[in-house]
Amino acid sequence: MEPDNKQEKSGGSAIIDRARGEIKELTEDLKKPQETQLWKSVFRVKHERTDPRTRALGVLSNVFLHLHPARINRDAVRYSFTWGMGGITFYLFLVLTFTGVLLMFYYHPTKIQAFRDILFLEHDVPFGKLLRNMHRWAAHLMIITVWLHMFRVVLTGSYKKPREFNWCVGVILLVFTLLLSFTGYLLPDDQLGFWAVTVGTNMARATPLLGHEGPFGVELGMTAFNDVRFALLGGSIVDANALLRAYIWHCIAIPLIVSVFLGVHFWRVRKDGGISGPAPVMLESEIKPVRSLR
Amino acid sequence: MDWAQLWEIVSLPDNIPIVALVVLVPFYTWYGLRQARATDRLIGELEASPELAKTHHRKIHPFKPGWARELQVWPYLLRVEFLAAVVVTLVLMVWSITLDAPLEEPANPNHTMNPSKAPWYFVGLQEMLVYFDPWFAGVVLPTLIIVGLMVFPYIDTNPLGIGYYTIRQRAVALWGYGVGFFLWLVLIFIGTFVRGPGWMWFWPGQTWDHTRVIYEVNRNLSDIVGITNPWLAAIVGIIAVGVFYAGTGWGIHKLVTRTPLDRKIFERTNLLQYLTFQFFAITILVALPAKMLLRLLFRIQYVLVTPWFNI
Ligand code: HEM
Numbered sequence: 001m002e003p004d005n006k007q008e009k010s011g012g013s014a015i016i017d018r019a020r021g022e023i024k025e026l027t028e029d030l031k032k033p034q035e036t037q038l039w040k041s042v043f044r045v046k047h048e049r050t051d052p053r054t055r056a057l058g059v060l061s062n063v064f065l066h067l068h069p070a071r072i073n074r075d076a077v078r079y080s081f082t083w084g085m086g087g088i089t090f091y092l093f094l095v096l097t098f099t100g101v102l103l104m105f106y107y108h109p110t111k112i113q114a115f116r117d118i119l120f121l122e123h124d125v126p127f128g129k130l131l132r133n134m135h136r137w138a139a140h141l142m143i144i145t146v147w148l149h150m151f152r153v154v155l156t157g158s159y160k161k162p163r164e165f166n167w168c169v170g171v172i173l174l175v176f177t178l179l180l181s182f183t184g185y186l187l188p189d190d191q192l193g194f195w196a197v198t199v200g201t202n203m204a205r206a207t208p209l210l211g212h213e214g215p216f217g218v219e220l221g222m223t224a225f226n227d228v229r230f231a232l233l234g235g236s237i238v239d240a241n242a243l244l245r246a247y248i249w250h251c252i253a254i255p256l257i258v259s260v261f262l263g264v265h266f267w268r269v270r271k272d273g274g275i276s277g278p279a280p281v282m283l284e285s286e287i288k289p290v291r292s293l294r
Numbered sequence: 295m296d297w298a299q300l301w302e303i304v305s306l307p308d309n310i311p312i313v314a315l316v317v318l319v320p321f322y323t324w325y326g327l328r329q330a331r332a333t334d335r336l337i338g339e340l341e342a343s344p345e346l347a348k349t350h351h352r353k354i355h356p357f358k359p360g361w362a363r364e365l366q367v368w369p370y371l372l373r374v375e376f377l378a379a380v381v382v383t384l385v386l387m388v389w390s391i392t393l394d395a396p397l398e399e400p401a402n403p404n405h406t407m408n409p410s411k412a413p414w415y416f417v418g419l420q421e422m423l424v425y426f427d428p429w430f431a432g433v434v435l436p437t438l439i440i441v442g443l444m445v446f447p448y449i450d451t452n453p454l455g456i457g458y459y460t461i462r463q464r465a466v467a468l469w470g471y472g473v474g475f476f477l478w479l480v481l482i483f484i485g486t487f488v489r490g491p492g493w494m495w496f497w498p499g500q501t502w503d504h505t506r507v508i509y510e511v512n513r514n515l516s517d518i519v520g521i522t523n524p525w526l527a528a529i530v531g532i533i534a535v536g537v538f539y540a541g542t543g544w545g546i547h548k549l550v551t552r553t554p555l556d557r558k559i560f561e562r563t564n565l566l567q568y569l570t571f572q573f574f575a576i577t578i579l580v581a582l583p584a585k586m587l588l589r590l591l592f593r594i595q596y597v598l599v600t601p602w603f604n605i
Contacts, residue, residue, distance in 0.1 A: 194401035195410035203432025277457025280352035
């Protein structure tokens with residue numbers, strides 16, 4: 001019996017010893033989380049190291065950061081060159097997506113509920129008013145920053161070869177940014193949005209060829225019930241269908257389109273040789289003759 | 295001076311962005327042009343001294359031999375981006391706490407808002423409705439603006455000034471874009487701060503009078519000349535527009551071939567590029583404001599009257 005007992009005892013203490021060891025190991029891990037298997041499975045790069053190679057890898061091996069190159073023109077990080085406007089515009093787009101998704105939880109795109117939902121949001125939902133305000137003002141701000149971004153691109157001549165196409169992608173982004181704001185305007189279903197959208201879509205009536213009041217519209221068989229305005233509103237007046245269409249364009253279709261073009265835009269910034277400057281100035285005397293270019 | 299009226303318009307929450315534009319656009323214009331002036335000074339120095347041009351690093355930013363030409367994105371760029379995100383978030387938070395998004399009464403098709411305005415970024419187009427028919431102001435013009443923006447890089451054949459601020463090397467392109475941008479902002483400004491009930495003209499600070507009626511008889515160009523026959527009127531309109539385009543085109547041509555550099559750039563422009571440039575320059579930068587002035591000052595409604603459409 002004795003040996004058995006002894007064995008049992010020593011077996012028990014072995015387990016305890018082992019557990020002790022593992023607890024010790026765990027606390028060691030807690031002190032150095034970066035050494036754990038869990039951490040290493042997420043982050044492949046040792047971020048505490050500051051040598052250039054590791055830092056470059058830190059950017060390149062991270063899906064969110066890899067939009068960036070690993071290194072960049074030393075003067076391009078200055079605020080004075082880009083004004084940060086493209087980046088800020090993108091950040092506002094992210095803010096709008098985030099607040100927009102939250103708003104969607106409280107909103108029904110129907111004539112009966114839409115306006116009440118906004119009232120409910122403003123008066124009963126915790127931070128609802130702040131949420132709505134942030135979405136609204138971020139949208140306005142995004143339009144301002146897009147215009148300033150364009151203005152910067154013009155001032156630095158960054159739309160020129162080889163970035164012509166990316167400028168065009170930018171123009172498309174501009175148009176969809178404006179449309180994104182405009183479709184959102186109707187959603188509260190109040191007088192402001194209703195009349196703004198009425199005024200806006202009334203112009204569509206006059207579309208040449210495709211509108212029933214536009215040049216050559218009638219000749220092509222356009223009426224108030226089959227023209228381009230009808231397609232936009234899902235009816236001949238701004239009503240329930242128009243609300244639903246605005247909602248779907250605003251919350252699904254246009255954000256998707258914008259995301260795709262943003263992907264192209266960022267990709268092309270990289271592929272066109274990175275940000276255009278600050279570049280060394282070129283002098284008039286250095287212009288190559290036309291012949292050699294063709 | 296009705297300050298209360300002015301304040302009522304300026305302080306409308308949805309108009310705050312325009313007030314912000316009034317501050318931000320001049321600021322960034324100054325900020326950009328300041329760097330352009332510095333660059334232009336440098337260009338002047340380098341052109342004066344070919345020796346310097348060979349050795350200089352050719353930027354307005356300081357540089358010493360031996361300095362790295364490139365920086366690590368982490369941390370030097372990412373920290374700037376992070377800071378920008380924090381600042382923007384703070385601005386947005388403060389703005390959203392202090393100012394509430396507007397909410398009017400529930401939509402009511404039987405109760406027209408007067409004035410009923412488009413959101414501020416489209417108010418420029420709405421203002422164009424005063425000067426043109428809806429098919430032109432609401433459909434053709436926006437299309438022209440979008441297409442005009444898209445062709446912009448393809449008609450600017452100037453090989454200088456890529457990636458740095460400069461005026462002296464790119465005066466034509468900058469003036470072209472600048473005038474267009476300015477026009478757009480002026481239209482927004484008029485639509486927001488000047489137009490009152492019935493889309494009538496009220497100077498900023500003038501009290502909005504909802505009962506005001508203006509007996510303004512608008513005339514067509516052909517009426518002024520005294521032509522009543524519709525075909526003749528159309529022909530006269532076409533001639534007037536043609537003469538205007540030819541005259542303005544000639545003027546613009548003189549403007550864009552003034553300096554030797556301008557002429558060098560003109561040499562590099564092919565016919566298609568040049569005609570496209572002229573078309574957009576005349577139509578958007580000159581004809582548009584010209585038509586506005588004709589309407590505002592001489593009450594001329596249409597210049598070109600045809601049986602199908604009027605401009
Ligand atoms: C949703 C709107 C947009 C976003 C989020 C966006 C974002 C960006 C970002 C982050 C950059 C990198 C450099 C910088 O921050 O300035 C960039 C560059 C650029 N963007 Fe945009 N952009 C937008 C709209 C536009 C528009 C409207 C245009 C012009 C019509 C445009 C034309 C360009 C060009 C040509 C570049 C290259 C600039 C260079 O290399 O210096 N983008 N954009």
